[in-house]
Amino acid sequence: MASLLGEADFVYQPLRNDRPEFRLLELQPAVNRVDPLRCTIRHAVVDASAYCALSYVWGDQEANKSEMEITYKRPKRRLFESKKHYREGSVVCRKEIGSNLAMALRHVRQRHACVVIWVDALCINQADNDERSWQVTLMTKIYSNATVVHAWLGPQHNERTAVITTNSAAFEYIDLIWALAEQIKGSQKLANENDWLQACFTIAQTPAEDLQQRSNRVHQVWATFSAQLLAAVTSHAEARQIYIALDTLSQADYFSRMWILQETGRARGVTFHYGEHQASHRRLLLSLGLTRAFWGSLTKPQLRALSSDFDSRFLSCVMARMTCSKALRLHEVLKFAYLERSTHSATNPRDLVYALLGLASNQRDIKVNYNLTVDEVYISAARFLLEGGFTELLITFRPYKRSKGLLSEDFPSWAYDWSTRGLPSFAKFNAAKDTKPQLSFISYPGSVYNIAMNLKGTRIGRVAAVGDSFSALASSAGLSQEATRSGRLQQGGNTRALSANEKRTLSTRLARAHPSLRAQRAEIETLLLSQSALPLGNFWCWWVEWTSSLWRLAGAHTKSNNNLSRHIAELLSRETPPRISSNKAVKTLTSATDLASLINLQSWSHFLFPRPVQEHDQPTPSAARPLTAPGIDLLESLFRSAWGTRPCTLDTDFLASAPERVQEGDEIVLLHGVNAPLVLRKADEEAYRIVGPAHVCGAMQGQLMSVTASVETYTLV
Known part of the structure; x- marks a missing residue:
């Protein structure tokens, strides 16, 4: 007979790590939405299971919590496992879950049949870093094998009534837009995943007024289709309401979450839910892409003026699917994520790197380990990219730090902080001309992490005077x-x-x-x-x-x-x-x-x-x-x-613009393989720290990289 235990007695049984084992929820049916949540947790093997998966925002875990009754089915006793440490039968307990998860489960469950579903918050022991590390590496397989991924957009706890009404209306307009798309193109064309991706990218990334003019840059068929669809929607009697509704939907918290890249990118298919409404990923993302072009259309200034809040982070779902379809290696995935500079967030800052691994075909090049510090995770990702020759990390311009307390004061100046995004403009220059980065990582006892980077470069000059910030x-x-x-x-x-x-x-x-x-x-x-x-x-x-x-x-x-x-x-x-x-x-x-x-x-x-x-x-x-x-x-x-700069002059008679933190005595150096000069400051007698990139007049297109230029080795910590 099962015993009824309190929440404190809910204990995860260990998973077998000699096979791709995970936990699944069997969500019990209920006739009414408000009926209590009941489920069974059991162990299973990913490759041998039929299930769906949930993608959602955790949200506030303390506000309006719900109680869930969970029956934990004991896994079979392992060979040679002592009966002393194994109890037969199942254990029933009650566990509190967040309001957003509870709402999502209430809408996903069926009236008369069980739903077998994988949910990260319940199927992974979040308190066990070793298990989390191992299960995260399985998530690529988990989402790839799921029959469907249910993406829960809301409504969230305490969401305003006006927002709920507008977002609900958006789903009606999504069906309208898809119907217009079918009339223009034919449903059999958009049913193909590659065609759908091409349509999304074309319409979302090309300004409306340039769709026809720029058709040489994209497939002519999709440029024409996109222009016709945009014209059909902008001329619709409810065009204003369509824009407002989809504009509001684009701002859903769901699209700001880092893990959606893997969860929607690896899925066979995604069904987006908002309350009682639902739409396939193709319908919803195409409609949001259309609205982005709608917003950027200079031919409709009255619509452009409606809102300045349109959020294009939904495009990451489209890009993630494209990335996964191309089977890119991890170096390319991380490089693309850096160049894209998305502003997605994660509860755990390590996940700003770990969530990207599942998009790559060789994700094991970086090991998932939640026992590492945030510093160590970011350092390993930066070193991986730099060793592959990607030096744009060094010229990211971020004059104002936003991650106070997240990284230590000893975080290497050459490593990349994935928690903030900076200005990419210095990458457009070619100050180092055709030189290649000659870098190496060395053991450096003077630094906290015992590591430094050596890179060859040419000195431009020393800062002689600085202006106002x-x-x-x-x-x-x-x-x-x-x-x-x-x-x-x-x-x-x-x-x-x-x-x-x-x-x-x-x-x-x-x-x-x-x-x-x-x-x-x-x-x-x-x-x-x-x-x-x-x-x-x-x-x-x-x-x-x-x-x-x-x-x-x-x-x-x-x-x-x-x-x-x-x-x-x-x-x-x-x-x-x-x-x-x-x-x-x-x-x-x-x-x-x-x-x-x-x-x-x-x-x-x-x-x-x-x-x-x-x-x-x-x-x-x-x-x-x-x-x-x-x-x-x-x-x-x-x-x-x-932005974020102050002018300065060098002892070599150059005029420059450098980060506000620049000081007299700092050196400005052209490091080989780096597109812009860097301001360096002495950390000790042998090493430097990077202050940031600089714009040196007369040096940004390789004018100083002559064959006679002197070359030194700089140690960066």
């Missing part, structure tokens, strides 16, 4: 901390209109910043009237201070002034995309030969605000005119170019 000037200009930390002007609620007093304060501050602005008070007032798209007044204060500071530093500490304005323009527009930098008006603005021309308000106003269509039209005040789209892009890119 980006964050200090942004703060003094009144820009929000969020905008400063993110490098995005439109972050942090700076879009409100300025009061009369604020306008006067800003114009006074600008007039003090530079003599040429004192006579332009009227133009300044006019420019500051518009606050509908960007914090223009605060930006302008920052811009004048930033350019003035850069000009002063360069003029005082560089001997040769022949290329001064060109080098200043190079630093100011470092992040300006080609579509903007090629504009004639932009070239004129950013390549001014003196500071007064660079901050000329009349020139900037002409570019930022649209002019009257006809000469006889009455001019409209700037306050009533929106900023032009190129104007918004330019201001954002100029802000991004300076």
Whole structure:
């Protein structure tokens, strides 16, 4: 007779590690959703079992917990196992589970039949690191063998009624979009997985207005299909409601979870659930991809203005399926994950690496071990990539640390912190030209982890003088901390209109910043009237201070002034995309030969605000005119170019832009095989720590990598 035990008596029986053994839940049927949850846990072999699997967000494990009755079926006694340590029969106990898991199980279970399902929170002993490590390596097989993966999107505990209503409506629109897709293409075409993937990528990754123009880059069939489907949906009577609903659905917490990459990528098929609604992965992801193109469509500005919160992390599910279908090796998977720089999260920071292993064909190149520290996990992944020649890890630009306390102070400067994402722009340069990375890892007793990296390189110079930091000037200009930390002007609620007093304060501050602005008070007032798209007044204060500071530093500490304005323009527009930098008006603005021309308000106003269509039209005040789209892009890119940096000059007469932490005496070095120069700081007599990447004017395209350049070996810790 089974005994009824309390929750504290729930004990996992050990799994056999000589075969792919795991636990399965047999979820008992229930007529009503609110009926108690009951299940049986049993041991099974992955290859010999029929089951489905659950993919969900753990969420708050303490809020609104549910009780579940679990019958634990004892596995058969092993050969030579003592009867003293083995009890016959089953044990029944009650266990509390999180609200999100309880909700998902209530909707997955059937009315009259058991559902055999694998659930990570219950089928793995989460308190046993050795078992977790072993079971995680089995997850590729677990999700690949499942008949279907049920992905639970919500609703979650305490989700707002308006969100629930909107997300529920989204599933109705998903069916509508799929019906339109079938009419255009034919269901037999989209039924093929590769065709479906191609359709998703084409429509999600190509701006709507360029689908036809860029058809040479993608298969013509799918470019045409995508353009026709987008046109059909945008012209639908409920287009606005479709966009709003799918926009809200894209922000579901589920899509931010790291483990969904493996869970949806390896699955034979995925059924997405939201309450009583469900849709296949093909229908849902195609619809979200369409909405992403919808949002980026410049032909529908009224729809683009509806929301700025559309979250494209759902695309990782599509990319994961593509990755798995290509059977990529681990080096390629990790490299792709780094380049993609997704912002997915995981409860355990080790899983930001471990969750990627299941996408690779040779995942055992890195061992899963939850007994390792986070430092050790990230170090092993970085070393694996660096030894394979992938040196872009070294030039990730992250001026503001976000993972305080997660990594130790002794975390190697050459290792990559997977918990944060940085700016990838330094990878576009070719400062080391055609050199190859000559690196090696050595035992280094002076470091905590007893490891250092040797890499050959060429010294550019030592930092002789530094200018004002980006964050200090942004703060003094009144820009929000969020905008400063993110490098995005439109972050942090700076879009409100300025009061009369604020306008006067800003114009006074600008007039003090530079003599040429004192006579332009009227133009300044006019420019500051518009606050509908960007914090223009605060930006302008920052811009004048930033350019003035850069000009002063360069003029005082560089001997040769022949290329001064060109080098200043190079630093100011470092992040300006080609579509903007090629504009004639932009070239004129950013390549001014003196500071007064660079901050000329009349020139900037002409570019930022649209002019009257006809000469006889009455001019409209700037306050009533929106900023032009190129104007918004330019201001954002100029802000991004300076983000997290401070200008500096070198003892070799170079002008550079380096991380804010740069100090006089730091060295800037071109390491072989690395696309951008690095700022290095002495850690001891023999080794250096990496401060970050730098932009050195006149060195970013390999100009200094001549055959006569001296080469040294740098030890990095």
